[in-house]
Amino acid sequence: MSDQATVDYTEMWxxxxxxxxxxxxxxxxxxPAYEAAYxxxxxxxxxxxxxxFVMSEIHGLRIKxxxxxxxAGGSVIGTFCVYVPEEIIRALGGQGIGLCAGAxxxxxxxxxxxxxxxxxxxxSFMGFKLGRVCxxxxxxxxVVGETTCDxxxxxxEVLGTMHPTHVMxxxxxxxxxxxALWRSEIDRFxxxxxxLTGRQLEADALRAAIREVxxxxxxxxxxxxxRKADPVPISGKDALLAVQVAFYDDVPRxxxxxxxxxxxLEARVADGAGVAPAGTKRILVTGSPMAIPNWKVxxxxxxxxxxxxxxxxxTGSRYYDALVPEDGETVxxxxxxxxxxxxxVNCACFTPNTGRIDDIMRxxxxxxxxxxIHYALQFCSPYQFEGYTVEKAARAAGTPLLRxxxxxxxxxVGQLSTRVEAFLEML
Amino acid sequence: MSDQATVDYTEMWxxxxxxxxxxxxxxxxxxPAYEAAYxxxxxxxxxxxxxxFVMSEIHGLRIKxxxxxxxAGGSVIGTFCVYVPEEIIRALGGQGIGLCAGAxxxxxxxxxxxxxxxxxxxxSFMGFKLGRVCxxxxxxxxVVGETTCDxxxxxxEVLGTMHPTHVMxxxxxxxxxxxALWRSEIDRFxxxxxxLTGRQLEADALRAAIREVxxxxxxxxxxxxxRKADPVPISGKDALLAVQVAFYDDVPRxxxxxxxxxxxLEARVADGAGVAPAGTKRILVTGSPMAIPNWKVxxxxxxxxxxxxxxxxxTGSRYYDALVPEDGETVxxxxxxxxxxxxxVNCACFTPNTGRIDDIMRxxxxxxxxxxIHYALQFCSPYQFEGYTVEKAARAAGTPLLRxxxxxxxxxVGQLSTRVEAFLEML
Numbered sequence: 097m098s099d100q101a102t103v104d105y106t107e108m109w110x111x112x113x114x115x116x117x118x119x120x121x122x123x124x125x126x127x128p129a130y131e132a133a134y135x136x137x138x139x140x141x142x143x144x145x146x147x148x149f150v151m152s153e154i155h156g157l158r159i160k161x162x163x164x165x166x167x168a169g170g171s172v173i174g175t176f177c178v179y180v181p182e183e184i185i186r187a188l189g190g191q192g193i194g195l196c197a198g199a200x201x202x203x204x205x206x207x208x209x210x211x212x213x214x215x216x217x218x219x220s221f222m223g224f225k226l227g228r229v230c231x232x233x234x235x236x237x238x239v240v241g242e243t244t245c246d247x248x249x250x251x252x253e254v255l256g257t258m259h260p261t262h263v264m265x266x267x268x269x270x271x272x273x274x275x276a277l278w279r280s281e282i283d284r285f286x287x288x289x290x291x292l293t294g295r296q297l298e299a300d301a302l303r304a305a306i307r308e309v310x311x312x313x314x315x316x317x318x319x320x321x322x323r324k325a326d327p328v329p330i331s332g333k334d335a336l337l338a339v340q341v342a343f344y345d346d347v348p349r350x351x352x353x354x355x356x357x358x359x360x361l362e363a364r365v366a367d368g369a370g371v372a373p374a375g376t377k378r379i380l381v382t383g384s385p386m387a388i389p390n391w392k393v394x395x396x397x398x399x400x401x402x403x404x405x406x407x408x409x410x411t412g413s414r415y416y417d418a419l420v421p422e423d424g425e426t427v428x429x430x431x432x433x434x435x436x437x438x439x440x441v442n443c444a445c446f447t448p449n450t451g452r453i454d455d456i457m458r459x460x461x462x463x464x465x466x467x468x469i470h471y472a473l474q475f476c477s478p479y480q481f482e483g484y485t486v487e488k489a490a491r492a493a494g495t496p497l498l499r500x501x502x503x504x505x506x507x508x509v510g511q512l513s514t515r516v517e518a519f520l521e522m523l
Numbered sequence: 524m525s526d527q528a529t530v531d532y533t534e535m536w537x538x539x540x541x542x543x544x545x546x547x548x549x550x551x552x553x554x555p556a557y558e559a560a561y562x563x564x565x566x567x568x569x570x571x572x573x574x575x576f577v578m579s580e581i582h583g584l585r586i587k588x589x590x591x592x593x594x595a596g597g598s599v600i601g602t603f604c605v606y607v608p609e610e611i612i613r614a615l616g617g618q619g620i621g622l623c624a625g626a627x628x629x630x631x632x633x634x635x636x637x638x639x640x641x642x643x644x645x646x647s648f649m650g651f652k653l654g655r656v657c658x659x660x661x662x663x664x665x666v667v668g669e670t671t672c673d674x675x676x677x678x679x680e681v682l683g684t685m686h687p688t689h690v691m692x693x694x695x696x697x698x699x700x701x702x703a704l705w706r707s708e709i710d711r712f713x714x715x716x717x718x719l720t721g722r723q724l725e726a727d728a729l730r731a732a733i734r735e736v737x738x739x740x741x742x743x744x745x746x747x748x749x750r751k752a753d754p755v756p757i758s759g760k761d762a763l764l765a766v767q768v769a770f771y772d773d774v775p776r777x778x779x780x781x782x783x784x785x786x787x788l789e790a791r792v793a794d795g796a797g798v799a800p801a802g803t804k805r806i807l808v809t810g811s812p813m814a815i816p817n818w819k820v821x822x823x824x825x826x827x828x829x830x831x832x833x834x835x836x837x838t839g840s841r842y843y844d845a846l847v848p849e850d851g852e853t854v855x856x857x858x859x860x861x862x863x864x865x866x867x868v869n870c871a872c873f874t875p876n877t878g879r880i881d882d883i884m885r886x887x888x889x890x891x892x893x894x895x896i897h898y899a900l901q902f903c904s905p906y907q908f909e910g911y912t913v914e915k916a917a918r919a920a921g922t923p924l925l926r927x928x929x930x931x932x933x934x935x936v937g938q939l940s941t942r943v944e945a946f947l948e949m950l
Contacts (some may be wrong), residue, residue, distance in 0.1 A: 177858045211907035213640065243695045246673045249874045250908035263874060265696050268670045274692070280700045447676045447690060475902075480638035481677035 097374055099203045105156045108163065112234040113255040119229040119489050122201060123155060126389050133391045137331055137398075139371045143357030144334050151343055154388075159231040161346065166235070167256045171293050174236035176221065177244055177345075178410045178441055179266055181434050182280065183420060186305035187297055193213070193232050194343025194476060195221055195239065198390030200504045209254050215473040217387060223405070225258060232344065233259065236291055240285070242266045244445040245478055249357065257286035262288050268447055270439060271282055275504020279435045286431070296475075302430050306420045308347050315354035316342060316416035323405045324363035326462050328378070329361040330449030331402025333394045339411045340388045370404045377523045378461060381487065382408035383471035384479045393471050393512075400517045406463040408456050409471075412439050417455075453489045460495055466523040467496040475505045533591065539661040546656040549628060552580060553816045560818045563760055566798045570784035571761050577768055581815075581822070582851075583927075586658040588773065590619055592660070593665050598720050601663035602770075602948040603648065604671055605837045605868055606693055609707065612846060613732035614724055615716045617946025620659050620834055622648055622666065624783045625817030627931045629654030636681050642900040643930040644814060645674045652685060660686065660773065665719055667695050667712070671872040672905055689715050695874055697866060702766050706862045713858070727787050729857050733847045733910065735774050742781035743769060743843035749788035750832045754797020755805070759831020760821045766838045767815045804950045809835035809883050809891060810898035811906045818930060820898050823940050829947045830832070833890040834882050836898075844882075871905035879909065880916045883941045887922055893950040894923040896943075901930045 109116050115452040130151050134140075150158070155476055161173050171190040175182075202223035210222060224230035233239065238441065241252035241263040252263050264281045267274035291391045322329050338354055363369065372507050379402050383395060386409060394404050407413060424430035442451035460468060470486050472479040483499050490497040498519040502508055536543050550938075557578050577585070589599050598617040602609075612619040627643065628650035637649060651657035660666065668679035668690040679690050691708045694701035713724050746765055749756050765781055791797065806829050808820060813836060821831050834840060847864045851857035857901050869878035887895060896915050899906040917924035925946040929935055 119719070180831075209911055211904060211910075213902060213907070214904065243874060245902040246872075247908075249695065250871070250905060251907070253875055253912070265694070267692070267694075267704070268676065269692050277694070277700050277704050297920055333608050444677075447670060475640060475904075477638065477641065477673040477904075478677060480640070481673075481680070483638075484636055485680070 097187065100405070103156060108160060109155070109231060112159075112231050113228060114231060114234060114339070115228040118227055119155070119200075119231075120121060122229045124229075125199065126154070126196075129389050129391075133333060133395050134337070137333065141336060141357050141360045143353060143360050146353040146356075147334070147337055147341060150345060151396055153182055153335075155231050158344065158346075159235060162191060162235045162421075165236075171289075172235050174233055174239040176239075176248065177242045178415050179242050179244065179438050180240045180264065181285070181438055181445070183302060183305040183309050183434060184282075184286055184289060185299070186308065187302040188293045188295050190237075191237065191346075194235055194387075195224075195230070195236075196343070196385060196387035196435070197221045197224045197230065198387035198504060201229055206507040210251060212249070213475050214247045215384070215476040217385065217473055217476070218251050220286040220387070220504065222251060222254065225255065227486065238262055238288075240264060240477060244443060245476070247475070266445060268445060270446060275314070275435065277313075278439050279432070281433050282431055297427055299425070299427050299430070302427055303422070303424065306422055306424070306430060306434075308351075310419045310422065312342060312347050312354075313352045313419055315351045315358060318358035319361060320406065320413070322414070323363055325365040325370070326375040326378070326464065327368070327372055327376070328403050328405050329364035330357075330397055331371050331394075331418055332379070332381070332407075333398060334461050335393055336386060336391065336394055336404070336407060336411060337388075339407070339409075339415055340386070342415065343411075360369070377402040377466045377520050378405045378464060379403065380393045380406045380408065380456070380460050380468045381412070381471055382468060384473040384476045384484070385410035386471075387411065392502065392504075392506075392509070393469060393500060396509065396513050397469065397515050399518075400513060400520055401517070402520045405465060407460050408452070408459055410443070413455065413459065414443070446480045449482065451487060456486060457489060457493055457495075460490075460493070465495070467498065467519060469519075470499045472499070472501050474501055530583060532586070535587060536582075536658060538800065539586075539658050540655060541658060541661060542655040544581070545629075545654055548657075549626070549656045552626065553581070556816050556818075560760060561764070565797070566762060568757055568784050568787045569665050570780065570787050573780040573783075574761070574764055574768060577772060578764075582658050585702045585771065586662060586772075587661045589618060589620070589659075593664075598716075599662050600666045600716070601660055601666040603666075603675065603841050604669045606669050606671065606865050606870070607667045607711070608865055610729060610732040610736050610857075610861060611709075611713055611716060611724070613735065614729040615720045615722050615876065617664075617716065617720065618773075620663065621814075622651075622657070622660055622663075623770070623812060623814035624651045624657065625647045625931060628656055637678060640902050641674050641678070642811070642903040644812065644900055644903070645678050645865065647814070647931065649678060649681065652682065665689055665715075667691060671870060672903070674902070690766035693872060694866075695872065697873060703864060705866050706859070709858055709862050709865075724854055726852070726854050729853065729854055730849070733780075733849055733851070733857060733861075736844045738778045738851065739774050739781075740843040740846055741770060742778045742785060743787035746781055746788060747833065747840070747843070749785060749792055752792040752797070753802040753805070753891065754795065754799060754803070755830050755832050756791035757784075757797050758796050758821075758825055759806070759808070759834075760818055762823060763813060763821055763834060763838060764815075764832070766842055767813070767836070770838075771840065776923075787851070804829040804893045805832045805891060806830065807833045807835065807883070807892040807895045808839070808885050808898055809895060810910070811900040812837035813898075814838065819929065819933075819936070820896060820927060820930070820939075821944050823936065824896065824947075825945045827940060827945070827947055832892060833886050835879070835886055838869070840886065841870070842881065871909045875893045876909065880913060883913060884922075885921055886915060887917075887920070892922070894925065894946060897924055897926045897945075899926070899928050900909065901928055
């Protein structure tokens with residue numbers, strides 16, 4: 097973290113308009129949290145050293161890279177959701193940065209502009225903005241929101257009064273009429289970025305971007321494929337971190353580093369080596385997204401002697417599972433393919449959303465899990481509601497399921513640990 | 524209420540599959556609540572005797588009428604929202620019945636199938652269903668839901684496992700692409716009802732239904748127009764009840780009765796007579812819908828010596844303000860007009876929803892209000908969020924605003940009364 101960094105970024109943060117003392121305080125929270133959750137682990141893949149470095153420079157070097165990218169004529173586009181097509185951002189010379197935030201920051205100020213009973217993720221992103229402690233959002237030329245839930249939909253109206261914001265309307269069903277609406281939103285997104293960047297979307301650039309982003313997804317697929325082995329070669333926490341970092345790291349570098357970790361994991365699997373003994377209880381985690389530094393549930397499970405082997409999350413399989421077909425010849429072909437790929441994601445914002453149940457049950461089988469943890473952020477209605485449906489499906493399949501509802505505070509860690517321990521014992 | 528009714532409906536309720544003892548208990552809650560809130564008022568318009576009768580037969584005579592209507596080949600369609608076009612239901616021989624429920628019923632059972640932190644309105648409709656205490660829903664051939672908020676959207680998935688349910692996808696913006704989606708939903712709704720009823724939508728029937736429903740709205744407009752006078756000729760509670768009953772009463776009879784009340788109110792206005800002295804503090808209420816028997820806020824305001832003169836609510840101006848043009852010649856013309864009229868309603872489910880702010884500030888002026896109460900059901904995120912925007916607009920206009928967040932319990936009545944009294948004193 098910054099307090100270990102050799103470079104002093106104070107001037108950069110000041111230039112970005114950050115509240116430097118408050119920002120320092122935030123970094124001093126994240127740093128020790130990372131050390132406690134991550135550096136305490138044994139037998140980590142050597143390749144994870146890259147992520148330790150990334151985390152130590154999370155508000156430093158990466159921000160400098162983004163500012164250099166902007167100085168060279170590029171744009172930085174902030175997003176909050178897996179539905180915003182990164183391919184289009186990249187093809188127009190932009191870098192896409194996931195802004196979802198996983199820490200309690202400036203919540204008292206947030207509650208001056210939005211309801212107290214909003215989920216921690218939304219309060220967090222607003223807190224990072226209101227508290228002026230996020231160099232990412234301050235580096236963006238534009239933030240792209242979407243209508244995935246009531247809270248985000250209305251929060252973007254508030255954000256729009258403080259920062260350039262573009263909202264994509266995600267439909268709520270997946271029929272042809274909905275696809276038509278979504279396709280028009282993809283076109284509107286292209287127009288918005290063309291206007292912002294002064295560039296025009298070209299087939300070659302879009303094709304290259306599709307390949308690059310697919311390569312990132314393929315690397316994550318490889319890493320996650322290795323988690324099917326018993327013993328599992330990487331902790332759930334480390335695998336979760338890889339997807340979390342995928343949202344804001346430099347794409348080709350990230351892909352290369354994750355492939356290096358995947359090489360290592362495949363060698364471990366061939367050797368029968370793992371981070372936990374064979375037979376350790378294997379857990380699938382599904383539900384609300386987990387943004388850095390929200391490692392709470394994984395940490396609890398793995399401290400309790402289980403291991404998380406898969407995530408059906410936006411910071412999990414929903415992010416990397418599907419690829420955009422690479423055979424499109426024209427921009428039109430490729431935008432059609434992008435429309436379908438993104439509409440294919442099974443978020444709880446859709447009704448019905450039975451595809452998510454299928455995904456969970458398929459993954460439970462493929463990863464040979466002993467149990468499922470359904471994780472919902474408090475006040476995240478869509479996932480809270482689906483918790484009931486998922487529990488029913490798991491029961492029908494004979495797979496034990498534990499429902500957890502929590503926020504970003506650490507007050508319930510003791511109680512959750514007790515529940516998770518009892519769950520693992522029961523498996 | 525039923526315990527005053529001379530007819531015994533037990534057999535009818537049993538035939539509908541109600542839990543008769545539990546249903547009795549519900550009626551015994553609503554009856555005294557109505558007496559306390561309504562019959563205690565003085566100087567009520569004589570025409571309100573009709574509503575006293577309607578309320579005394581709320582689960583009796585009206586249900587019998589609906590069952591007779593079904594026996595004669597008609598259908599009964601349940602709805603939860605002002606966006607479902609009643610004209611289409613009527614033109615296909617149906618009666619539309621608003622099912623939103625305003626009482627705490629079977630909440631422990633509800634919390635077995637949906638999150639505890641769901642708004643009281645949604646929990647209530649599910650409770651009426653799960654507790655088998657609502658003869659309306661049990662009389663319906665079909666319930667029509669809509670995607671207006673996360674809670675309702677996901678609750679209909681649960682309801683769909685217990686009752687025939689059709690969900691209309693309301694878009695989240697109001698651009699041409701959204702109108703196209705909404706138009707296709709109107710067509711799908713027509714198809715669904717044609718299939719259900721075995722009838723075909725004909726121009727003459729649709730034209731007649733448009734007029735009939737417009738007549739209902741015009742009657743409510745007249746009643747509400749009279750509330751602009753000072754002294755105000757009708758209490759807010761009585762005016763609210765008229766709109767609440769509009770959702771499920773026989774349309775032509777209701778229209779006739781409300782017009783009779785409007786005649787009476789206009790005479791009162793001409794005579795300078797009112798239910799409260801001239802100069803009584805005049806309040807506009809805006810926010811989440813209020814379903815029978817949710818009269819909590821109006822009751823508190825009027826007991827505290829103020830008077831509610833207008834409601835910018837789904838059970839208020841959003842219900843009756845706009846008419847469907849009556850000059851359509853073909854079914855196509857009329858469906859186009861219906862598409863626009865309904866998409867015109869300014870619900871907090873839209874982003875942005877600045878039209879609602881305009882409506883509120885216009886009404887505040889037209890009704891010469893002294894203050895605004897922004898009412899949000901707890902966990903009703905869309906209206907909770909907009910509370911901040913509405914407060915800002917009111918402040919800019921120099922109109923005092925009080926934000927209330929509550930549920931259906933009576934536990935906070937003392938505290939709310941204190942706040943409302945302080946607010947009225949300050950005006």
